[in-house]
Amino acid sequence: MTTQHDEFHTGRRVLVTGGNGYLGSWLTARLLQSGERVRVTLRSPDREAGLRSALARAGADDGDLEIALASLTSADGWAAAVAGCDVVHHVATPMIQPTDPAEVVVPARDGALHVLRAAREAGVRRVVLTSSFAAVGYTPKPVRDYTEDDWTDPETPGLPAYPMAKTVAERAAWDFVEQYADAPELVSLNPTFILGPALTAEARSSLQLVQGLASGHLTTVPKQRFGLVDVRDVAAAHVAAMDVSEAAGRRYLLLADGPSLTYREVARLVHEAASTSATVTEAPGEEPTALTIHNDRAKAELAFRPRPVGETIAETVASLRELGLIG
Template sequence: MSKVLVTGGSGYLATHLIAALLRDGREVRATVRSTAAREAELRAAVRRGGADDAGLEVVAADLMSDAGWSAALAGCAEVHHVASPSPVTQPKDPDELIVPAREGVLRVLRAARDAGARRTVLTSSFAAIGYSPKPVPDYTEEDWTDPDTPGLAPYPRSKAIAERAAWDLMAREGGDLELVVVNPTFILGPTLTTDLRASAQFVKAMLDGTLSVLPRQYFGVADVRDVADLHLRAMAAPEAAGRRYLALADGPTISYLDLARTLRRRLGAAAARVPTEEAPGAEPRRSVIHNDRARKELGWIPRPAETTIVETAESLRDLGLLDNPA
């Protein structure tokens, strides 16, 4: 059986995906920008995920350079393209996100095609689906964020542009390569790495008390373990080729205030510093986001959002990442 390539190997989602693949007995090659800076932490992370890292090869490849990608793809029939910029704050120059997101996905898809890979599963985002206004805020995989939407932040713009570029490339020059796209909402869940990404940093800021006021916004939650599982299902199912799959927990979208209340209710004194006030402003509309396609076509069963929220906080505590643990 050929090796599986996972890009952005040291990331929040990628470490869970690599651990799941290794637990299934697959040999994995993971790309990182620098093996010197990332390999040790990546191996520690997958071991935290209950996997033996003996079957893991770590190589250097950067989304903004052609160097290393041909070698990274050699002998890999399956590619999980997870790497993409995900900032804590929005940059002043949108191209800081747009260019690496777009150029990175095109570089990986071309390398996968040229290497004779069977399928690439791409991590996109709900940001590529539901960030343009609709008369009724009800979203499925048929919806697209318009990157020219007035006031659209750089991150959702980058995700919409990068995913469109991926589908356009496949239509023009994809050859025999198949593409499947996973579109998760706000990813939470236990972290395997101590180098926290944006969403886990947000929960940490709530628990540490460094975030005093909550944004006034509704959003969907997707468990990082469930998104990894959806990647695996999307790779395995023949009928998934050419499809997009929204990933989010069952139930309604939540607000940051709902998230805070869950932490306080379930964690007690450990959540004493979690803020209780929302930023001023009009009440936003609560979107409806559908996960029916992934459930019906791929047999995907996501965790409840409350479980995900609590286990995110518990993992931060267990790894000693909170400034003021109770």
């Protein structure tokens, strides 16, 4: 494995889209702590104070932080956001539960293309995209064994809006860089279900599961099996993916080692960490079949070293308690 880390790691300008989110705030903190000059895109200036508070919780000095305003739904602002940047981390994604899938698919796809077009015009060297296992393994196959060669088919009957959006957006990104010889290098990170400590002062996305289980409010869970990964390990993979030469043009599945988990198993770990006697029942349905997801490529090429699931869940509960989000 070769890397240009020493050559490039000299206080260059790096952009993080959606840097005030769950993953984006951890990534922004890691970059600042590594000596990078970080610019973050926000949809509204009202979100800046929350971001700076999150960075303070991580112990990051925000003196080199810049704020740019841009939205996934518009091309406005992206040229200024990427100007002078060596690397762009495209983390931002719509996180809503729509009645019409297009409400998520269109901004996810168009947002990725807004970022890539602006990056190409500005001469950005590399774009690291936060995609998802949702773009890899949500189309049924006889044996549920997944590598980076697998793709979710957006035409899969009954496919929910989120995996459809992540698949369409990632496909659009690869199509873009294949179309233009002068496009930035593209790396796609495809994490499974993300947990881990929160820096933001509200429970968002996957953290709502832990909040509901720890508080005892969530008492019924679906019969489903999935992989899990620590948010800090995903942030570390983003940092590594900036400079590993072999990563250009590659996808990387990110998840903790060990067998995949059911919601019931996650609930047990949350209840243990929260010292609660709460219990859950599984919703009716078929038992989930075995699921294998491979993280070998990330380990070999990005030096990915995931935390154990039990540690991630325990520290997620502790952080939610510290933030006052659970009792």
